[in-house]
Structure formats: structure tokens, C-alpha cells
Amino acid sequence: MRADWAQKDFYAVLGVAKDATNDQIKKAYRKLARENHPDSNPGDTAKHDRFKAVAEAYDVVGDPDKRAKYDELRRLHASGGFPGGFGGGGFGGRPGAGGQTFDLDDLLRQGGGAGGAGGIGDMFGDLFGGGFGRGRARPRATKGPDVETTATIGFTDALDGVTISLRLTADAPCGTCDGSGGKPGTKPHVCPECDGAGTIVNGVGGAFSMSQTCPSCGGRQLVYDEACPTCHGSGRAASSRTIQARIPAGVKDGQRIRLRGKGGSGEHGGPAGDLFVTVKVSPHRLxxxxxxxxxxxxxxxxxxxxxxxxxxxxxxxxxxxxxxxxxxxxxxxxxxxxxxxxxxxxxxxxxxxxxxxxxxxxxxxxxxxxxxxxxxxxxxxxxxxxxxxxxxxxx
Structure with a gap:
């Protein structure tokens, strides 16, 4: 479904040169978005479609990392650097050099080939938030949630420092589905609403649009035929654990301490969140x-x-x-x-x-x-x- 991005000229959509600066791209996008925004053009389907095209183009070339990958993909397309003459007719199921037929979606899914050991899909798989190519949708790593708790320590412990045990309850990847949100044994599919990107772009009024987490897949990029019976498709479940936390010497009553990496577990290999401990110090007799x-x-x-x-x-x-x-x-x-x-x-x-x-x-x-x-x-x-x-x- 996203193979056509290789043939789209997002610079032309925005009316800027390929070497345009970020400020020039932003200025052009704001002007076009303002002119074609649905709020300003009720009932004008053509301008609504134009607004979507402008938002899609800016989402790519307005981001320096995505822009660099997009430029490389366009360069390979123009030079015929893909097997079967990607740049000369072997694209999207049409005959290429030697009469062979290639489908770019299949090419992006396969390993090896022009993309190196990991395949072309690995080169450009994260160009649009990890959704390039239907078969290569990979859930993006997400940092775990931060956790808040309160601990009461003695007056002398606050002066000297102390290690305490904390019992924490926080969201963690569901143990039944390993955070996927799907019933074990069911087959995953690329989310049809965001096409595996994990995010969707919506207009918010005026000349601006914004990306938000896809409501259908919750940013996981995949959906399942049946939801997990434990977490009901959320991919998260409550988890209790005990950790050892070091309270530094000299801590004051009411002070908030940040313990990095001691919060909720991340998803899909993402780092754990942080633990914030508000310290209460018991008064001393003298x-x-x-x-x-x-x-x-x-x-x-x-x-x-x-x-x-x-x-x-x-x-x-x-x-x-x-x-x-x-x-x-x-x-x-x-x-x-x-x-x-x-x-x-x-x-x-x-x-x-x-x-x-x-x-x-x-x-x-x-x-x-x-x-x-x-x-x-x-x-x-x-x-x-x-x-x-x-x-x-x-x-």
C-alpha cells in the first residue's frame, strides 16, 4: 500500500525545491494547509484531498530523519538501484529488465537483496513510523510509564542515607500476550487504520495538523483477530514487585527523588520508566x-x-x-x-x-x-x- 511513496514527489506537492531549508518547507506547508484546510473550505472535496496530500508530504520532508531516508529511497528509484529495474518500469507489478515482474511491497518484505542483509524493508522500514511495507510492520519500542510512590524514613536515616524496600504496583506488558494485545495463537495483521505506522495525522484547525497514536492499534502497529482475554487488547496489566531503593544522605522532608529505570517496564524492548519517591522524614524527639x-x-x-x-x-x-x-x-x-x-x-x-x-x-x-x-x-x-x-x- 505504501509502495507509491517511492514515486511521490513530496517536494513538488509542497511547491519547494529538493534542497529547500526546513524553514522554507515549513512556510510552504503552513500556506498550503491554510488555503486548503477543510474548516475553511466546507464541501470542497478537491481541497480536502489537497490538504491531506500536503499534510502527508510535510510529515515526511518536514522531519529531518524521515527526509533523509525519503531522499535515499527516491535516489534508488530514479537510478534503477532496485532489482528488476525499479526505476525503469519494474515497479509495482510491472515488467522490469529481462521481462521480470516485481512488486515493491514484496521486495520490502523480503530479506537480503538490494537492501543488504536486512533487506530494503530494513533500510526504510521506519521512514513513516515503522509502517513501510505491509509485512515489515514492527512495533516501535516504547518507554515504560513513570511510577510515583511515598516512603517514610527515620530522622537519622535521612541524615546518613539508607536503603529501603519498596513494594510497587505498576502497568507492565501483559504476561498472557507479552504486550501484543492479541489472544495467544491468533494471527496478527497490519493495522488498517494507520497502515502499520502506529500514528495517524489529523487536522486540528487553522494551518496545522498533528500526529496522534492510532486509536485502533494503540500505537502497536498490529491488530489481532481476537483480543487477549487478560488485558482485553490493551497489552498492559498490573504487576507488583519489590525493589531496593537507595535514599541518599541529607534528604529533606518532602523531597522528591528520581530513580532512573526503576519505573514501569517498557514495551517491545523499550527502556523502563523512572521511579519518583517522595520522602517523608519522621520527626526526632530532640x-x-x-x-x-x-x-x-x-x-x-x-x-x-x-x-x-x-x-x-x-x-x-x-x-x-x-x-x-x-x-x-x-x-x-x-x-x-x-x-x-x-x-x-x-x-x-x-x-x-x-x-x-x-x-x-x-x-x-x-x-x-x-x-x-x-x-x-x-x-x-x-x-x-x-x-x-x-x-x-x-x-
Whole structure:
């Protein structure tokens, strides 16, 4: 059915020279598509056919890879480079050199010959999306679907990195039909709607057309007499598996990690999709996190801030350190302990940020109460009342 492509001059259809640039081809296509689009010419069958021809031509010569293969096919056709005088009358079932008759579709299906070890069909089999020649339709490799999941890990595991097991359920090629969509034992045929291309070209309005996956074969290029009873012709089925995933050190709560090739299985030899893991980090009893730094709230007494003190505080996974608090330290001040935070990608570590918070006892014994009342009496005679600035009139 596609043998006639070798005789079609797509450059002439678009009205451009064979050496036209991609921009020139695109410009010509847009002009012709706009002039002949069915939306602009209701009921004009001739222009509808013209629009289809223009779209077909642009689908080939508008794509650099397809254009190169098309040019080579035309060169062989013109030079008689096919057996039986392809370029001189031995085409499409007509007599060639020596009175032999050749059919191009049969020639494209056969192995060997002018196309080399794989046949001419292998040379040009993917010119139009893998559908060149009825007998050489080959399903194109398709990347598997990406998979999303969520994993919860501990606070220290997030800092140090951890390998976890994930149970995944995703679409995969159907085990009954191996992804073909056909009932085992039934005979496949080239899809009649897309002629084995796997895609069809549709006008979308204005001066543009677009390719879309063929709705009849789902892009697999082949259809079967009977659909697979398991997947009902889709070629896909749910599959569960367990994988080991490495969560890197320093991952943050809510961070999304991409694991290449760990997603759903591909079709027809295509690569697997990717796995995206959203990490949830469980909170720690004492420590928090701010970027690459750890945070710690340290309870202290009023006397320790007023008079100064040396106190011991914990570090995560290490020995305690001594924190020196100067006399007169305000409540809520944050001290920095360098190198005791989270590990960075370069191997260095962030800091521990320790914030002092005064703790007021809920119950006072007699001795402490007497001391605090003496402090209150002593402060009552201060030259500047503690809250004097709250009543100053704004200037």
C-alpha cells in the first residue's frame, strides 16, 4: 500500500525545491494547509484531498530523519538501484529488465537483496513510523510509564542515607500476550487504520495538523483477530514487585527523588520508566533541621542567663559538647556549634544551632521563693523601670 511513496514527489506537492531549508518547507506547508484546510473550505472535496496530500508530504520532508531516508529511497528509484529495474518500469507489478515482474511491497518484505542483509524493508522500514511495507510492520519500542510512590524514613536515616524496600504496583506488558494485545495463537495483521505506522495525522484547525497514536492499534502497529482475554487488547496489566531503593544522605522532608529505570517496564524492548519517591522524614524527639543545620532547644534557668554558665548539650550520634553562656545572655539566643549538623553532598557537615529557652518552674520551694522575692525587692528600686518604654509617647 505504501509502495507509491517511492514515486511521490513530496517536494513538488509542497511547491519547494529538493534542497529547500526546513524553514522554507515549513512556510510552504503552513500556506498550503491554510488555503486548503477543510474548516475553511466546507464541501470542497478537491481541497480536502489537497490538504491531506500536503499534510502527508510535510510529515515526511518536514522531519529531518524521515527526509533523509525519503531522499535515499527516491535516489534508488530514479537510478534503477532496485532489482528488476525499479526505476525503469519494474515497479509495482510491472515488467522490469529481462521481462521480470516485481512488486515493491514484496521486495520490502523480503530479506537480503538490494537492501543488504536486512533487506530494503530494513533500510526504510521506519521512514513513516515503522509502517513501510505491509509485512515489515514492527512495533516501535516504547518507554515504560513513570511510577510515583511515598516512603517514610527515620530522622537519622535521612541524615546518613539508607536503603529501603519498596513494594510497587505498576502497568507492565501483559504476561498472557507479552504486550501484543492479541489472544495467544491468533494471527496478527497490519493495522488498517494507520497502515502499520502506529500514528495517524489529523487536522486540528487553522494551518496545522498533528500526529496522534492510532486509536485502533494503540500505537502497536498490529491488530489481532481476537483480543487477549487478560488485558482485553490493551497489552498492559498490573504487576507488583519489590525493589531496593537507595535514599541518599541529607534528604529533606518532602523531597522528591528520581530513580532512573526503576519505573514501569517498557514495551517491545523499550527502556523502563523512572521511579519518583517522595520522602517523608519522621520527626526526632530532640533535634530539628534547618537546611544543612540541626536545631536544638536547650532549657536553661534565669540565673544561668543572668550570671553566665557552662552547660552540656547532646549532639546527634556524637559525644556531648560544652556550651558557654555569657552573663547577661538574653532568652532565645541561638549558639552555633560548628560541624555537628547534617552531612552535605561534598562530605562536609552543617552546624548545630542551639537556642536557649528559660524554663519557669511550676512549683517553688520556700528557699527559692524567698530568693526570688528578695530579687524582686532589689529590682523595685531600679532607676529605670523594666517596662518604662511601653508608655513612652511616640514623637
Amino acid at each position: 533535634f530539628g533541621r534547618k537546611d544543612d543545620h540541626l536545631t536544638l532547644d536547650v532549657p536553661v534557668g534565669f540565673d544561668e542567663l543572668a550570671l553566665g554558665a557552662e552547660i552540656r548539650i547532646p549532639t546527634l550520634g556524637g559525644s556531648p559538647v560544652t556550651l558557654k553562656i555569657p552573663a547577661g545572655t538574653p532568652n532565645g539566643r541561638t549558639f552555633r556549634v560548628r560541624g555537628k549538623g547534617a552531612e552535605r553532598a561534598d562530605g562536609t557537615r552543617g552546624d548545630l544551632l542551639a537556642t536557649v529557652e528559660v524554663q519557669v518552674p511550676a512549683v517553688l520551694n520556700a528557699e527559692v521563693r524567698a530568693a526570688l522575692e528578695a530579687l524582686r525587692s532589689a529590682q523595685a528600686g531600679a532607676s529605670t523601670p523594666l517596662r518604662a518604654n511601653l508608655f513612652e509617647t511616640a514623637g
